[in-house]
Amino acid sequence: RFADVILPAASFAECDGTFTNGERRIQRVRKAIPALCGQENWLTICQIAQRMGYPMSYGHPSDIMDEIASLAPMFAGVKFDRLDDGGLQWPIPSLDHPGTETLHAESFSCGLGRFNAVQHKYPAEQTDAEYPLILTTGRRREHYNCGSMTRRSKGIMWVWPEEAIEISPADARELGIEDGETVVVSSRRGSVKTKARVTDKSSRGMAFMSFHYQDVLTNLLTNAALDPQAKTPEYKACAVKIEKIKA
Structure with missing residues (x-):
């Protein structure tokens, strides 16, 4: 009745880490209680990677954020201790950067937007006397x-x-x-x-x-x-x- 492998899962209230919302704001999340399943989700992912032959190992979710910052220039200035006062909005290119409140303030990073005229098309199914x-x-x-x-x-x-x-x-x-x-x-x-x-x-x-x-x-x-x-x-x-x- 069950799968071959069942992975433990912890809710947001049982994990340390970050959330990034729709305004690009990276915020700290602190677990309220220990994970009821025995471990947090990042540990489970590490163990899966290790069993697949990749030596993925971290001491804390902050180590994962440090690795992201080292690899992705837009997150280069992100560290957990910088996220305590309301978080930061990416891009954050350096440790002394305050974050980017407004994106594309002067111009779009990929050039000007393009507008294309389109002809309105009605839905494939129209109403009639039977389906009004x-x-x-x-x-x-x-x-x-x-x-x-x-x-x-x-x-x-x-x-x-x-x-x-x-x-x-x-x-x-x-x-x-x-x-x-x-x-x-x-x-x-x-x-x-x-x-x-x-x-x-x-x-x-x-x-x-x-x-x-x-x-x-x-x-x-x-x-x-x-x-x-x-x-x-x-x-x-x-x-x-x-x-x-x-x-």
Whole structure:
């Protein structure tokens, strides 16, 4: 029932190291408790490398940061003891450099940006009399991707415990659907049951669902038609219909 090898894993609260956020800020992380699995993740990676024949060995995560600084010029000025006062934003080319708060302040490092005009193309699937609504999908604030982690949290599930299709008040009136009513949502590929959520957040003709819940497999409805430019499937736009469940 298990894999041949099971690796121990420690959470962020059980490890020393750094996080780098979206504004390029490198910040120190200090473990709150010892790793429950017995060791931190960097030690596990070292042991895997050693068993594969590479002598990877460090005394502390700060040694790893020192090696990164020695090899990558943009991190040359990074040391753990420099990250205590709010961290530093890369590039940090030397130990006396304060970090780079604004990137590309005078010009872009790779030259001027280029703008290209493109012609708008409609989604591969359009609405019709049978499937009159456009469904778009996305995430809920409270959940993450398929929800396999966030649905384990009692607090998160208390805030948003189940899936719902969000539709506009105008569409709800036209379809005779009440807020909280269970409905069937169908596309040309499949159907799911979920509750209706009547909200002004949805424009007329548009509906929204997330893909966090295993009992409502939203992606059974979506369209895998490939966009010729982006080379990605058109999961964010497909034609659907919403039907009341007959008594």
